[in-house]
Amino acid sequence: MTGPPLIEVEDLRIDLTVGPSRVAAVEGISFRIDRGETFGLVGESGSGKSITALALIGLLRQPLSIGAGAIRFEGREIQGLPAAEQRTLRGNRIAMIFQEPMTALNPVSPVGRQIAEMFVLHKGKNWREANRLAVEALASVRVPAPERRVNDYPHQLSGGMRQRVMIAIALACGPDLLIADEPTTALDVTVQAEIIELMRNLCAERGTAILMISHDLGLVANVCRRVAVMYAGRIVEERGSADIFRACAHPYTQGLVDSLPRLGSRAALGRTRLREIAGVVPAITNFPEGCRFNPRCARATDICRTTAPETTLLGAGGLVRCHHHA
Amino acid sequence: MKLGASLIIGGALFALAIFVGLFAPWLAHTDPVMDANLINAEEPPSWTWWFGTDAQGRDIYSRVVHGARISLTVGIVSQLVNSVIGVTLGLTAGYWGGWWDDFVNGLTNLMLAIPSLIFALAIMAVLGPGLTSLLIALGLTNWSFTCRIARASTLSLKSQGYVQAARVLGYGDLRIMITQLLPNMLGPIIVIGTLGMGGAVLAEAALSFLGLGIRPPYPSWGSMLSEARDQITTAPWLSIFPGLAIFLTVLGLNLLGDGLRDILDPQSRSRRT
Numbered sequence: 001m002t003g004p005p006l007i008e009v010e011d012l013r014i015d016l017t018v019g020p021s022r023v024a025a026v027e028g029i030s031f032r033i034d035r036g037e038t039f040g041l042v043g044e045s046g047s048g049k050s051i052t053a054l055a056l057i058g059l060l061r062q063p064l065s066i067g068a069g070a071i072r073f074e075g076r077e078i079q080g081l082p083a084a085e086q087r088t089l090r091g092n093r094i095a096m097i098f099q100e101p102m103t104a105l106n107p108v109s110p111v112g113r114q115i116a117e118m119f120v121l122h123k124g125k126n127w128r129e130a131n132r133l134a135v136e137a138l139a140s141v142r143v144p145a146p147e148r149r150v151n152d153y154p155h156q157l158s159g160g161m162r163q164r165v166m167i168a169i170a171l172a173c174g175p176d177l178l179i180a181d182e183p184t185t186a187l188d189v190t191v192q193a194e195i196i197e198l199m200r201n202l203c204a205e206r207g208t209a210i211l212m213i214s215h216d217l218g219l220v221a222n223v224c225r226r227v228a229v230m231y232a233g234r235i236v237e238e239r240g241s242a243d244i245f246r247a248c249a250h251p252y253t254q255g256l257v258d259s260l261p262r263l264g265s266r267a268a269l270g271r272t273r274l275r276e277i278a279g280v281v282p283a284i285t286n287f288p289e290g291c292r293f294n295p296r297c298a299r300a301t302d303i304c305r306t307t308a309p310e311t312t313l314l315g316a317g318g319l320v321r322c323h324h325h326a
Numbered sequence: 327m328k329l330g331a332s333l334i335i336g337g338a339l340f341a342l343a344i345f346v347g348l349f350a351p352w353l354a355h356t357d358p359v360m361d362a363n364l365i366n367a368e369e370p371p372s373w374t375w376w377f378g379t380d381a382q383g384r385d386i387y388s389r390v391v392h393g394a395r396i397s398l399t400v401g402i403v404s405q406l407v408n409s410v411i412g413v414t415l416g417l418t419a420g421y422w423g424g425w426w427d428d429f430v431n432g433l434t435n436l437m438l439a440i441p442s443l444i445f446a447l448a449i450m451a452v453l454g455p456g457l458t459s460l461l462i463a464l465g466l467t468n469w470s471f472t473c474r475i476a477r478a479s480t481l482s483l484k485s486q487g488y489v490q491a492a493r494v495l496g497y498g499d500l501r502i503m504i505t506q507l508l509p510n511m512l513g514p515i516i517v518i519g520t521l522g523m524g525g526a527v528l529a530e531a532a533l534s535f536l537g538l539g540i541r542p543p544y545p546s547w548g549s550m551l552s553e554a555r556d557q558i559t560t561a562p563w564l565s566i567f568p569g570l571a572i573f574l575t576v577l578g579l580n581l582l583g584d585g586l587r588d589i590l591d592p593q594s595r596s597r598r599t
Contacts, residue, residue: 087498091494095494096495106506106509121495121497122496
């Protein structure tokens, strides 16, 4: 791929201000996403994946703020852009869909109008033209009878339909990057598969890159070409998604992989217990010294308790942050 | 589609008042100001004089009909001004917060601490009696409740997913306020607005009763009550009919407010369709 990457995050630190003190909720985050690429960010609740996404679209609000590092969109620093220019980026070039399709739509406005608003806002269309495009957008996310559905209010639609509407809104202006923050967590498993398939196909057709954020390693590996695993505010491993199940390097990733039930395995058949990672994610204000995973890690030695590991490059563009990586 | 009884009754009463106000010159039997004839003074209600006559022999019915114009103009216009001021201040204060929020809160508390009628009286005393002064006085003194509700709604709506989503999708502050926040708080605002309209009709009556509103000989319901004060035992119809007009209009507005709230809630809208 030539030219600058679509989005590039370099050594990002996000500070959380608690009273007079500041703690780094996320630090040392670096990754890049090229045009049309699919990239996944996996981690437990509180590992910092969602605030990383908010930082990408320049919407961190107090008590969170960017402490250090850079986020560049097409080579331009997002933080330095004036507010109006940042706004034209959001929704137009970078769009986002959320975990809760139940609450992410305005309850007093018909869904068609909410889609049409994007065309009016970012493409300068008049309402008539925008409404026509809204019907097309709704048809493109495979909502049956779109010309009638545009007049429906969000509460008249099912969860899956609402998430389709959200995708239609997000993709309305043909963005270059779609950030999907746990897009299917609130949905049934069967609907989940449909929505993921739809999102993947639409983005592939239009060359839209996806940054998918989830706690579900299997799902992310299925959708994305590359996966980064976050733990306690740091990326601990980044790999091609094919490699991550075959030969993950970080003990935390290994733990995640082991905790997934495999079809036909003894655990999935209920003969043995699924393996878990002992302990809990440390609180942001109370990260352990050295490697943040050391209290839960089976491989931990003295160096892990004193010195934070640097990133080590692996083959095929992978990297890991561990003293004792596999 | 089934509508609530309060909406129908309230709407009918308010529509009747509007109709009477609009077509007053055609509905009235006589000129409310000029047709004074002492021969007919203080006639009780009859087929000729529907609502009776006053001490100057003027037809009370015609005066009540014309009075609707003034009372409704004052009620509607002053409450509109109140709503616009209240919503603008409350919405921006809740949305932006910070020093602006503190300032608006202080102002609201100040307004709530001073009885609005006293404040309106003071403004009227400075501006002098008359319709315009009435509109200004009542339009500037009753926005605090609207403001509080708008601010409270904004604070709770601000954290809703769709407001966050709108920000992510590139909506500006103004667009978020107009398309996301305002429509979602319209229900309570309209309810407060119609209640306030009733309040303004009453306040107009009170100010005119105190002689600071509409000046005689022009008929407003309040000034008619004021003039009728001395004859309340000898000619009760002088106070009954303007009083009834005020009562029915305010009742209609309150019922309308209730009924509208049910309609404006989209969840109840789908139950009906």
